Amino acid sequence: MIPENIEPILRVQGLRAAIDGSQVVDGVDFEVPATGITALLGRNGVGKTSTIKSIIGLITRTGGTIELAGERIEKVPTHKIIQRGVGYVPEDREVFSALSVAENLKLAERDEHPNRQLVDELFPDLVKRAHQAAGSLSGGQQQMVSLARALLNDNKLLLVDEPTKGLAPKIVQEVAQALAVAAQSVPILLVEQNLAVVRQLAAGAIILSGGKVVHRTESATDFLNDEALTQRFLGVQSEGAVEQSADTTSGGML
Amino acid sequence: MSTLILLLITGVGLGALYFLVASGLSLIYGLMGVLNFAHGAFLTLGAFVSWEMSRRIGEGTWLTFIITLVIGAAVGGVFAALTEFALIRPLYNRHIEQVLVTVGLSLAAVAIFEGVWGTDSQYTKGPEWFTRTTDVLGAQVPNDRFVTIIVAALVLLGVVLFLKKTRYGMIIRAGVENRSMVTALGIDVRKAFTLVFTIGGAAAGIGGVLASHYFGYVSPALGGSLLIFAFIVTVIGGLGSLAGAAIASVVVGVLQQITNFYWGMGDFVVIVLLAVVLLTKPTGLMGKTA
Amino acid sequence: MSPEPTNTLPSEESTGERNNTSAVTAVDKVARRVRVQPARGAKNPRSKVEAWTLGLAGLLLMAALPLLNLSIPGILPTPTYQPGSLQLLAMCMLMAAAALSYHLLIGVAGLLSFGHALYFGAGSYGLAIILNNFGLPLLPAMGLTLVVALVLSTFTGMVALRVTGIPFAMVSLAFAQAGSVLVRRNPGGATGGEEGVSPDTAGIPDFLIGVANTRNLYWLSLLTLLIVIVVVTWVQSSRAGHVAAAVRENELRVRVLGLQPYWAKLLIFVVAGVLAAAVGMVFVLLQSGTVPRQVSADFTITLLVMVVLGGVGSKWGAVIGGVLYTLLDQRLSAFANSSAVESLPAILHVPLSEPLFILGALFVLVVLFMPGGLTGAVRRLRERLSANSVAKRN
Ligand SMILES: Nc1ncnc2c1ncn2[C@@H]1O[C@H](COP(=O)(O)OP(=O)(O)OP(=O)(O)O)[C@@H](O)[C@H]1O
Ligand SMILES: [Mg+2]
Numbered sequence: 001m002i003p004e005n006i007e008p009i010l011r012v013q014g015l016r017a018a019i020d021g022s023q024v025v026d027g028v029d030f031e032v033p034a035t036g037i038t039a040l041l042g043r044n045g046v047g048k049t050s051t052i053k054s055i056i057g058l059i060t061r062t063g064g065t066i067e068l069a070g071e072r073i074e075k076v077p078t079h080k081i082i083q084r085g086v087g088y089v090p091e092d093r094e095v096f097s098a099l100s101v102a103e104n105l106k107l108a109e110r111d112e113h114p115n116r117q118l119v120d121e122l123f124p125d126l127v128k129r130a131h132q133a134a135g136s137l138s139g140g141q142q143q144m145v146s147l148a149r150a151l152l153n154d155n156k157l158l159l160v161d162e163p164t165k166g167l168a169p170k171i172v173q174e175v176a177q178a179l180a181v182a183a184q185s186v187p188i189l190l191v192e193q194n195l196a197v198v199r200q201l202a203a204g205a206i207i208l209s210g211g212k213v214v215h216r217t218e219s220a221t222d223f224l225n226d227e228a229l230t231q232r233f234l235g236v237q238s239e240g241a242v243e244q245s246a247d248t249t250s251g252g253m254l
Numbered sequence: 255m256s257t258l259i260l261l262l263i264t265g266v267g268l269g270a271l272y273f274l275v276a277s278g279l280s281l282i283y284g285l286m287g288v289l290n291f292a293h294g295a296f297l298t299l300g301a302f303v304s305w306e307m308s309r310r311i312g313e314g315t316w317l318t319f320i321i322t323l324v325i326g327a328a329v330g331g332v333f334a335a336l337t338e339f340a341l342i343r344p345l346y347n348r349h350i351e352q353v354l355v356t357v358g359l360s361l362a363a364v365a366i367f368e369g370v371w372g373t374d375s376q377y378t379k380g381p382e383w384f385t386r387t388t389d390v391l392g393a394q395v396p397n398d399r400f401v402t403i404i405v406a407a408l409v410l411l412g413v414v415l416f417l418k419k420t421r422y423g424m425i426i427r428a429g430v431e432n433r434s435m436v437t438a439l440g441i442d443v444r445k446a447f448t449l450v451f452t453i454g455g456a457a458a459g460i461g462g463v464l465a466s467h468y469f470g471y472v473s474p475a476l477g478g479s480l481l482i483f484a485f486i487v488t489v490i491g492g493l494g495s496l497a498g499a500a501i502a503s504v505v506v507g508v509l510q511q512i513t514n515f516y517w518g519m520g521d522f523v524v525i526v527l528l529a530v531v532l533l534t535k536p537t538g539l540m541g542k543t544a
Numbered sequence: 545m546s547p548e549p550t551n552t553l554p555s556e557e558s559t560g561e562r563n564n565t566s567a568v569t570a571v572d573k574v575a576r577r578v579r580v581q582p583a584r585g586a587k588n589p590r591s592k593v594e595a596w597t598l599g600l601a602g603l604l605l606m607a608a609l610p611l612l613n614l615s616i617p618g619i620l621p622t623p624t625y626q627p628g629s630l631q632l633l634a635m636c637m638l639m640a641a642a643a644l645s646y647h648l649l650i651g652v653a654g655l656l657s658f659g660h661a662l663y664f665g666a667g668s669y670g671l672a673i674i675l676n677n678f679g680l681p682l683l684p685a686m687g688l689t690l691v692v693a694l695v696l697s698t699f700t701g702m703v704a705l706r707v708t709g710i711p712f713a714m715v716s717l718a719f720a721q722a723g724s725v726l727v728r729r730n731p732g733g734a735t736g737g738e739e740g741v742s743p744d745t746a747g748i749p750d751f752l753i754g755v756a757n758t759r760n761l762y763w764l765s766l767l768t769l770l771i772v773i774v775v776v777t778w779v780q781s782s783r784a785g786h787v788a789a790a791v792r793e794n795e796l797r798v799r800v801l802g803l804q805p806y807w808a809k810l811l812i813f814v815v816a817g818v819l820a821a822a823v824g825m826v827f828v829l830l831q832s833g834t835v836p837r838q839v840s841a842d843f844t845i846t847l848l849v850m851v852v853l854g855g856v857g858s859k860w861g862a863v864i865g866g867v868l869y870t871l872l873d874q875r876l877s878a879f880a881n882s883s884a885v886e887s888l889p890a891i892l893h894v895p896l897s898e899p900l901f902i903l904g905a906l907f908v909l910v911v912l913f914m915p916g917g918l919t920g921a922v923r924r925l926r927e928r929l930s931a932n933s934v935a936k937r938n
Contacts, residue, residue, distance in 0.1 A: 020794040058434050082440030094435045096428040103424055108439045149439065289710045344912060349710065350656060354852060354911045357845055362904030369894040369901065482721050482841070485714045493711060525722040529703050532715060536706045 007070060009034040009157050009187045010055070014064035015074075017054035024050040026211030027064070032157065037179065037188045037201045039220050042208035043235055048191045049091050051208065052159050056081050056088055069156050083110060087150030091161040091191070093142045097135025101126050101145055104134050108149035119148045122178045140171035147175065151182055158188040164197055176200055195234075199224055207233045259393035261511045267399035269507025270406030271468060274461030275477075275484035276491070276499040277413060278334075278454020284430035284494025285443075285450050287349045288342060292356040293458055293484070294477025295363035296334050300326035300459025301466045301476055302371055305378055313379040322463050323405065330459020331452045338451035343444065360478070367474035375471035384467060402464045409457055410500055417496070422449055430494045483510075486524060490531050492541025502539060606766055609633065610759035619871060627758035631830070632874060634758070634765035638827050640866030641765075641772040643850040645819035647862035650851055652780055653812045654792030655705075656713045658844050659720030662700070663817035665839030666693045667824025669727060672743040672834060673734050681747050686825055690818060697817025701810050708795070717841055724839045740835030743828055752829055761830045768826045769863075772819050776859060779815055784808040849907050855917030864918055869903075876902055 008031035017025040024047045032038045040048050053059045055066055057078040066074040073081050082088065096104055105119070105126075120127050123144040129137065134145055143163060150158055160179065164172040176197050179188065183201070192198050198205070202220035206213055215233055217223040224230055275293060282290050304322035311318055341355045380398060387394040417423035425446045429436045436443050458477075465480060466472045487506050491498030506524050514520030531538060614624045622628035642664055649655040670689040674680060680688065704715040730737035745753050751760050779785050787808035790798045798805050828834045837843055846869070854865025876899035879885065885896050895901045914921055 022794075056438060058438060078434075078437040079440050079442045082438060088438045090435065090438065094432055096431050096435070098431055099424065099428055103428075106421075107424055107428055107436070107441070110440050283710065287710065289713055341908065341912070351911050351915075353656065353710070353713070354848070355908050357848065358904045358907035358911065360904070361845065361849075361907065362901045365898035365901035365904060366895055369898045478841075482717065486718050489707075489711055489714050489718070521725045522722055525718050528715065528718050532703055532706050536711075 006034050008032055009069055010189065011067040012051075012055065012064065013066075015051065015054060015061065015066060016063035017050060017059045017061050019050065019059060023062075024059070024211055025054050028208070028211070028213055030206045030213050030216060032187060032189050033204065035187055036203040037183045037190050039198045039202035039205040040189055040191045040208065041198065041205055041234060044193075046208045047211040048208055049161055050211070052088075052161050052189070052191060055159065056086060085154065085156035087153060087155040087158040087186075089146050089150050089158070089160040089163055091165065093139075093146040095134040095137070095142045095145045097133065099134055100131050101134055101137070102130040104145050105148055105152060108152050110153045114152040115154070116152070118181075119151055122151070122181060123148055140167050140174075143167060143171070143175060144178075147178055147182075151178075155186050158182065158186055160188055161191045162193060163190075164192065164194045172197065195224055209233065256391065256393035257515070258512075259391055260395055261515055262508060263390065263393070263395045263399050263403075265508030265511035266504055267402045267468060267507070268511060269504040270402045271461055271465050271480060272484050272487045272507055273406050273500055273503035274409060274457045274464065275480050276487040276503055277410070277496055278450070278457050279484055280488045280491065280494055280496060280499040281413075281426065281430070281450045282454050283488065285426055285433065286342070286352075286447055288352045288356070289485075290356050290451075290454070291353065291481070292337055292359040292363065293334075293454065294479075294481035295360050295367075296330040296337075296455040296458040296477070297462035297465065297480060298367055298472070298474060298477035299333055299363070299462070300330040301462030301472045302367060302376075303329045304459075304463045305376055305466060305472050308378070314381060316381045316383075319381055319467075323460055326459035326461075326463035327456040328459070330462065331456035334451040334455020334458070335448055337455075338448050342451070343447070346444075364474050364478065371472075371474065373474060375473040377471045378466045380467045398467045402468050405460065405464055409460060410496075413453065413457070413496065416453070422446060426450060483524065486528050488538075490528055490538055492538030495538070495540040498538055498540030603766075603770070606637075607763065610762055619875070625759075627755045630758045630762040632870070634762040634830055636867040636870045637765045637769040638823055638830065639850065639870045640863040641769040641823045642820055642827075643847050643854070643862040643866035643869075644769075644772050644776050644859065645816045645823065646844075646847040647851050647856075647859060648776055648779060648812055648816040648819070650848070651857045651859070651862065652785060652792070653788040653809050655809065655813065656710070657704075657716040657813075658713050658841055658848075659700070659704075659716030659718070659723075660816070660820055660847055661839050661841065661843035662720040662723040663693055663697050663820040664824040664827070664843065665723055665727065665834070666696050666817075667821030668828040668834035668838050669735055669741065669824075670821065671825040672741045672828050675743040675747045676741070677734065679747065682749060682752075685747060689825055690821060693818050693821030694814065697814045697821075698810070701813040701817070705806060705809050705813065717844075720839065720841060720844060724836060724841070727836045727839050735836075738836060740833055742833035748829065753832075761826075764826055765830060768823060772823065773859070773863070775815065775819060779812060780859070784811045788812050849903065851917075852907065853910055853917050855919035858917075858919040861917055861919035868918075873899060873903070 010032040012031070013029050015025055015028040016023065026047075028047075028051055040051065042048050050059055054061050057076065061074055064074065065072060068081065068084060068086065071084070073084070076084075096107070099107070125141060126144055126148060129141065134142060137145065147160075147163065150160070163175050163179065167175065172194060179190065179201055182188065190198075190202060192202075198220055203218070205217050205220035205223055207215040207217075207223075215223075215229065275297060278296075279290055279293055282288055282293075304326045307325050308318045308322050311321065337356070337359060341359060342352050345351045345355065380401075384396070384398040384401065387396050388400070389395075417427055422445075425436060425441055425443065426449070429443050429446055433443055436446075461480070462472075462477065465476060469476070483506065487502045488499055490506065491500070491502030506527070509527065510520035510524050512520075513523040609624045610630055612624055615622075616624075620629040620632065624630070624633070646657070646660050649657045649660065667689055670692050671685060674685045674688055675682070678685070678688075700716075700719045704712055704719065707715060727735045728737060729735075735741055751757050752764070780789075784807075787798060787805060791805040791809065795805060824834075824838070827838070850865035850869045851862045852865070853869060854861030854863070880897040880899050880902075885893055887893075888896065895905075910917060916923065
């Protein structure tokens with residue numbers, strides 16, 4: 001069991017970030033415990049991706065503090081944050097399509113002894129396709145590459161942004177499985193729209209709206225079971241109810 | 255027929271010069287988003303320093319020529335690396351300002367060249383063999399054309415091998431595609447920035463030495479005049495694509511020579527070609543989607 | 545997009561009330577946000593009146609200069625009523641006007657063009673060629689030149705604006721290069737090759753010819769600058785100006801609103817081109833001729849340097865930059881040939897005797913260390929001063 005008093009691996013306070021002058025992260029506070037999976041939830045366009053990106057400095061931060069394992073990182077450049085032990089799996093996989101699978105993985109190796117074995121076991125498909133250009137892989141396979149790039153190294157924290165986006169149900173399960181395995185050794189902050197996956201994986205959850213944290217919970221499952229809360233913060237009925245999803249071309253931009 | 259062959263080979267030679275400039279421009283733009291107006295100055299400085307050196311150590315021998323190629327590459331590479339370090343790096347990610355400082359640098363550099371070497375052309379003298387011709391299917395082709403083409407092909411080969419076989423090459427290829435993801439893997443791309451500038455500058459410096467033999471002279475305006483066509487070549491070939499730059503260089507060089515000879519409108523045809531490519535495929539022949 | 549509607553979340557947009565807002569008011573909102581900064585100075589009605597009074601007084605002073613006997617040693621070569629100074633001042637105003645037309649591109653629409661000289665050249669060469677070959681009087685010849693410039697900038701703009709950012713810069717450069725090559729080739733003897741061309745005086749009214757009439761040319765230049773300022777101000781506050789400014793800040797945002805940035809940008813591109821041509825026409829009258837340099841990339845870069853010196857995005861910055869650059873260029877040439885520089889050791893003497901070196905280096909320094917150019921520096925200074933005075937009062 002997780003002791004209550006253990007230090008969080010990530011502590012974000014008053015984080016603010018802007019893209020082209022619009023404040024997409026607007027004073028975000030939360031903590032990620034040192035074990036297990038924490039879900040970062042919210043409707044489309046509320047700033048989940050932007051929050052993740054600003055944590056590692058891919059978006060210019062305009063205020064607030066970020067602590068990784070007790071060390072301040074809000075002024076540290078992206079590559080140095082990653083080198084301190086952060087694995088990042090971006091929202092749209094972002095594999096290097098002109099590079100082969102092997103090259104994609106090679107580029108991601110930071111440690112002297114990367115966890116090749118773990119990755120090869122989790123994603124046997126990638127071993128077979130080592131020399132195929134990553135751009136020619138299917139969406140699911142590209143997601144595997146993207147996950148593998150993060151899992152190759154020993155990390156203090158994984159930031160995983162919508163790993164099941166646009167994947168077939170069977171692949172969704174494979175991805176969830178891989179995350180569950182990874183979570184045994186590294187804490188994960190997971191952005192996920194697929195609530196069944198959240199239910200399956202996440203311990204706590206943080207809910208964003210309009211660039212701010214509007215709700216925190218120790219138990220993602222309790223939260224998802226609470227119809228009033230999910231309706232209010234995510235705009236869906238919990239369990240089973242069907243809500244036609246709107247096309248997500250734009251977020252609340254203005 | 256023999257005229258056409260002569261034009262073809264001369265055109266490929268011209269294309270080889272364009273390529274030596276365009277390859278660096280394209281890599282720099284692809285990786286860093288910087289349009290480098292100072293690239294012509296790298297070329298000109300390489301050409302002038304090599305010209306000075308060859309006069310000191312004795313013009314007209316093969317050894318001197320080879321030494322000047324090395325010197326040209328070194329001078330261009332060092333100048334480019336310094337430029338990246340002193341002017342481009344402080345303006346990290348501010349692309350417009352980065353373009354502006356290269357504009358300022360090119361103005362200042364050309365002015366210095368004029369101050370040091372004068373505005374007149376300085377004539378070059380290569381190995382005796384350069385001035386002779388070789389018979390290709392009846393066409394008498396000046397030998398320096400072959401040298402230009404072979405050296406440019408070797409540079410192309412070297413750059414390709416570097417990009418394919420080394421870790422930095424891999425970083426550069428990945429960075430051209432998606433720079434922020436490279437940093438998000440924990441890699442400091444700034445080293446790669448200095449590297450592409452150095453490689454681009456060295457290629458331009460070699461281009462300067464070859465151009466000084468191809469045209470027979472060096473002048474402060476040498477780099478600038480090649481630069482504009484190299485820009486066109488990079489846009490036609492697709493920004494960031496080395497293969498595109500190579501193909502477009504040859505196409506542009508040959509087209510320019512042939513139209514210049516028959517109709518005297520080579521430069522226009524090139525610009526019309528540019529317009530046509532942009533209207534049909536704005537990303538260029540092999541460009542990544544903008 | 546998602547295969548499973550069950551578990552996906554609707555976008556915030558679809559649940560918010562924002563959909564009711566029409567795109568039109570939305571873009572105005574964007575535009576207003578973009579314009580907040582420049583509008584700040586004019587917020588208070590008193591300062592607005594002051595600005596107008598100041599502007600009017602300045603204009604009257606400028607208009608009266610040829611009638612006054614003022615000397616500014618070190619800057620003007622002669623007293624103001626003499627042709628030497630009037631010529632220089634007129635050139636300053638024309639360059640300010642040309643820089644202002646370039647400001648429309650880079651400062652308003654965020655278009656980094658390296659081909660603006662093409663349109664300036666279309667004006668200067670166009671007018672000279674039309675006067676020399678068609679036997680038209682000045683005004684119709686000017687009208688025809690503007691039509692040519694309009695067509696030219698529309699066509700080239702349509703192609704060049706298919707790309708944005710740096711590719712746009714390269715394409716605009718290529719077009720200008722075509723113009724430059726054409727002019728140097730001297731087709732049909734019309735452009736005079738490297739020598740350039742002088743307009744036939746037959747079509748030009750007498751009061752615009754000769755050194756004795758420099759002050760009329762001076763007034764014409766002042767009028768040109770005034771017209772350019774008015775047009776630029778008007779374009780900046782027009783709908784297209786707002787859209788273009790919004791595009792400069794965030795193209796995506798404007799596209800999402802369903803607006804077509806292409807047409808706004810094209811309009812601004814064409815207006816900037818025609819204005820540059822207008823300035824070019826007056827230039828050819830003032831200089832009684834034009835040379836290929838006026839169509840070259842170097843000339844565009846000169847305009848760029850002016851605008852950056854003054855401060856990108858600032859209308860008055862462009863004007864100040866144009867004037868300052870012209871004066872500096874003149875002074876530096878004198879300085880470069882001075883005996884003080886001659887006597888320096890080679891390592892100082894060589895760079896200092898090249899005005900372009902000094903300008904290029906100055907430009908680099910401004911870009912590196914003075915973001916926002918002169919107007920930016922003045923603004924920062926003023927902010928610091930007012931912050932200080934507030935601090936003192938408390
Ligand atoms: N490049 C950009 N330019 C302007 N606005 C942007 C940009 N990128 C994101 N935004 C805006 O920032 C806000 C937050 O976006 P973000 O991608 O962080 O949302 P998200 O919660 O990850 O959404 P989703 O669930 O759709 O992935 C949105 O309103 C979005 O439109
Ligand atoms: Mg997202």
